[in-house]
Amino acid sequence: DYEKGKILCMEEERFDAKVFLSFLHQVLKQYPEGKIVMVLDNARIHHAKLIQPFLEKYNSRLELVFLPPYSPNLNPIEGLWKWLKSSIIYNVFYTSVAEIRKAVREFIQKVNQQPQRVIDRL
Template sequence: MIRDYQAIGRTWFLKGQQRIIPTFGKHQGVKLVGTLDYETGEIFCVEEEKYDAMVFLRFLEKVLAKYPGQRIVMILDNAKIHHAKLLLPFLKKHEYQLELVFLPPYSPNLNLIEEFWGWLKRSCVYNVFYSSAQEIRCHVQKFVEEVNKKSAEVIDRLCISL
């Protein structure tokens, strides 16, 4: 989730003169769901209005369509929506193509897509004012497109870190 009220990331300023980032105060944002292909370094992400079990199910369908006929092992955190009963028929139907592996609780350092979300926020969000959620969307999409042109850098930066 990238909110429209921007955050101050690592920066410096004179003591007592904290940098102020304006906001337009609508509390909108950009919600992304994504995967990182550890072999190719490709980031695949989609934007959604909300993030619930049905959205996650649609995302899984998109992932299977993106990698037809390939065996997919997806590493996930333990969010409730990843364990939703709604997913069971789909997972049963695709059990030979899709396997979900759940990380131990409170271990985001083992989930490499989390490193990508941090990279995205440091590059696009921190210390920047955007006048609309649409402007945030454009910058995020451009960042993902640019990152996907540098697969070797993605692999070095994200995948080799384990």
């Protein structure tokens, strides 16, 4: 959320169109009023047939803006990923995936308490 500096995320075993659709439902629930614009890359799940009826139903509330292919430099979320990697991945050895997930959850909780820093990184 670029206005409030809040991060909305989901933790799943894998990401597919069903998970993305679930995330879109979560976004609308989190922001019940107003227009929502999401900036996305061109991952297949973002264009899946499964989500098209949902997008048609909520087209007055939700707009997906797709970046040109191979342009991560234009994606605002990349600043957050860089921050996450430098905070919890670089020069750290984790003995399990569970430890990495825990570190990511703690990072998200920590940065959600620092909205201006989140905005500055986007």
